[in-house]
Structures are given as C-alpha cells and as structure tokens.
Amino acid sequence: MNKTVALHTLGCKLNFSETSSLGRLMENAGFEKKNFDDVADVYVINTCSVTENADKECRMLVRRIQRKAPEALVVITGCYAQLKPKEIASIPGVDLILGAAEKFNIVAHITDITKGDSTKICSCDIEDVHEFTASHSLNDRTRIFLKVQDGCDYNCSFCTIPMARGKSRSDSISNVIANAEAIAEQGGKEIVLTGINLGDFTSSPALLQNEKGVAKTKLNKQQAAGNFFSLITKLDKVEGIERFRISSIEPNLLTNEIIEFVSKSKKFMPHFHIPLQSGSDKILGLMKRRYKKELYKERISLINTIMPHACIGVDVIVGFPGETDSDFMETFNFLHQLDIAYLHVFTYSERANTAAADMAAVVPVNIRHERNKILRNLSYQKMQYFTKVHIGETRKVLFETKNKNGLMEGYTDNYIKITTPFNALWENNIIEWKI
Numbered sequence: 001m002n003k004t005v006a007l008h009t010l011g012c013k014l015n016f017s018e019t020s021s022l023g024r025l026m027e028n029a030g031f032e033k034k035n036f037d038d039v040a041d042v043y044v045i046n047t048c049s050v051t052e053n054a055d056k057e058c059r060m061l062v063r064r065i066q067r068k069a070p071e072a073l074v075v076i077t078g079c080y081a082q083l084k085p086k087e088i089a090s091i092p093g094v095d096l097i098l099g100a101a102e103k104f105n106i107v108a109h110i111t112d113i114t115k116g117d118s119t120k121i122c123s124c125d126i127e128d129v130h131e132f133t134a135s136h137s138l139n140d141r142t143r144i145f146l147k148v149q150d151g152c153d154y155n156c157s158f159c160t161i162p163m164a165r166g167k168s169r170s171d172s173i174s175n176v177i178a179n180a181e182a183i184a185e186q187g188g189k190e191i192v193l194t195g196i197n198l199g200d201f202t203s204s205p206a207l208l209q210n211e212k213g214v215a216k217t218k219l220n221k222q223q224a225a226g227n228f229f230s231l232i233t234k235l236d237k238v239e240g241i242e243r244f245r246i247s248s249i250e251p252n253l254l255t256n257e258i259i260e261f262v263s264k265s266k267k268f269m270p271h272f273h274i275p276l277q278s279g280s281d282k283i284l285g286l287m288k289r290r291y292k293k294e295l296y297k298e299r300i301s302l303i304n305t306i307m308p309h310a311c312i313g314v315d316v317i318v319g320f321p322g323e324t325d326s327d328f329m330e331t332f333n334f335l336h337q338l339d340i341a342y343l344h345v346f347t348y349s350e351r352a353n354t355a356a357a358d359m360a361a362v363v364p365v366n367i368r369h370e371r372n373k374i375l376r377n378l379s380y381q382k383m384q385y386f387t388k389v390h391i392g393e394t395r396k397v398l399f400e401t402k403n404k405n406g407l408m409e410g411y412t413d414n415y416i417k418i419t420t421p422f423n424a425l426w427e428n429n430i431i432e433w434k435i
C-alpha cells in the first residue's frame, strides 16, 4: 500500500501554491495525498512568519498530529522554519525542519529519516539562497495561484520576510508562459500571479540567455528586459486562460503603464490589491516604505478614472511605533476618502531582529486593537458600498466547486463574491450573472 501524506498551509497565497507543489512532489514519489484531518504517514506544515501566533499555531498542529498519528513523521517548512529552526526543534514530535533552500528537496530528506531519531534541521543562511523554484496550486481550487517571484530586496522596518525568503528573484518569462499553458491544458481558467514583491519581477537571466543570447551571469536587474509589465503583456496572449489577477503589488511598482494595460486587457481582471500600510507620511517614513501618500492617491485616482468598476483592496497596519492618535486619524481620513472596496487590517506586533522592534514610542496593545476595530468597521462599510453600487449589473462570474453547505461560490471580474445553490454545470465555468 502507498504511504500517505497530509499537508497544511499557514499564511499567504504564495505558501498555498508552494504547499500544492510540495504535495505534487510527494505524489510523484508515490505518496497518496490525504486531508490534514485524516491519519497519514507523513505530515507537512508549511509555516508563516507574518501571522502573530506562528509558533503557537505550529505547536498546536503538531500536538493534534501526535494525538491521532503518533508514529507519523512530522515535517515543518516555510518562513518560520527558516527563521527559527531551533525553536521548532524544541517542539516534541517534530522530525524534520526544512529551510528555504531545502524545501523542495523534501522527498530526498524524508527517505533519510526514521521516527524516533533526533530532529533533523536542514537549513542554510538565507544569504546563500539564490534559486527560484516555480510552484502553483492545481486541483485545489478553480483559481490557480502561480508563483512567479520570491524574496524581497526592500527593507520595510517591520518585516521579517526578507530574512525568511531572501533576495528578490524571479522565474523566467518563458517558464511562466509554459506553466500558464500547462495550467490551461489541465482546465485551469483563472491564474492569480503571486510573489513576495510581485512588481519587482525581473525575468531571470536564464531566459535572457535563451531568448537574446546574452551571457547569463553578467546580467543585473537594470540590464534585464523582462520586467513585470513585459510579463503581463505576454501572459495576456496565453490561450485557454480566461482570467488573470495580480495578487498584490507595491504602489511604487504599480506603474501607470500597468494600470492602463489592465484597463484595456480582456484577461487581466479589474482588481488590484495595493499595500498602503499607513496614511501618514511620517509613519510611512518610519516604516521605510518607498512612497508617500500622495503617490498612493494618484494610483487609486487613475484606477478609479479609467476603471470605475475596479475593486481595490488595501493592506494597512495599525499601532506601528510612533503612531499617535492624530497619525491614526490621518490614516483613517485618508482611507475614508479613497474610493476603494476593502481593507486588510493588521495589528502591528513586534518581530525579533527588525528595526521597528527597537523603536521607542510603543503603542499600547489595547490601543492597537481599538484602531484595528475602527478600520475593520470602515472596511465593512466600504465593502457594503462597493457591492451596492454594482447591484443590478450583469457581470461575469467564475464559479468554483461545491462547498460544505451544498452551495457554490464564485467571483465577478471585479471580485464581488456570489454564493448560490450548487449547479454542476457552472463549476469552473464563467457565467453571465445579474447581481
């Protein structure tokens, strides 16, 4: 009988796509995939370093595994595994920890260990991680998350991601196109382009060597011609894929050229997710973000002008050190007057080894939570308003599979969620829908 594997993702869409790829690697090696709640021979947890309780969540999941399958091998990978391997090694029941460079060598590492051995840590200094490994989700969802970029060269003062994921690096455009074509062949209809700093996509030198005959190692980012704009213009021509979404893009990298292109494209959906983090220039400076609120406003205004139906989501952090009541009100007022659809609100929490963790003027935790509540309320109202504006319109909805309640869900081009009783004919199909 085949050995079995169950996988679980904590964190973002990029992690989700990587977990899918890890699952496929295990399946190709003869493992049968199981649900995480089932009993399996191997459990893989792909962790996150952004969620506040990464360590607690990880411990809780390992305890759950130990209760139902004490003989199973437990593998921990992902950002938390890269940042704190020793901390994870102290969790009883963990057998193997795979850092950023070793994640995709999981099959080789698994065959090397036996339950009961001491915990094995396979990790290296993040500075030594340069390789890019493409990954995408498939058969997990109708919308497929395709990873095209990894790592980040920015140094936002609150963020541990560059320490967990390393320098910015990307796939080659030709490889992304090949992956998109393969996804189309397997019936995928919508691809969500994902990356850590997606707008920083720079087609890998290998592509330029292939396409233009330029020496691979001599290229740097300035020389490389394949930027994010080139990528999306080429993807737009891939047959079979009906929709693309850009998962999240930094405002300074979301150029007018990209916005104008999306407004004319039939395949790139009118949906943007643009991190703001604060509506106060003072706080943006402390955060070491690479833009001021004015630039952000200009981007939103251009989108609103040429795509009034577009859905715009915004990330914002509350309670950053130094954020006074009036800084927070500045953020609130800024967001209030912006024509956007929803907010993702994060409460600031200290992260070891970041510049922000050493900043004085710490905001008391209860105030951070109060501010979070205020912005969540604003987000709710924005979403209600955005949805109401489109009532009565007919828009295209891509329906996903049956959910637990016998219903199905789908999203319009501009990311309005539609829920309706399941109809097999609509699954993974685009339907004209009166909202």
Ligand code: SF4
Residues within 6 Å of the ligand: 152, 153, 154, 155, 156, 159, 160, 161, 162, 196, 197, 250
């Ligand atoms: S852009 Fe800033 S917040 Fe985003 S991953 Fe890079 S350092 Fe972190």
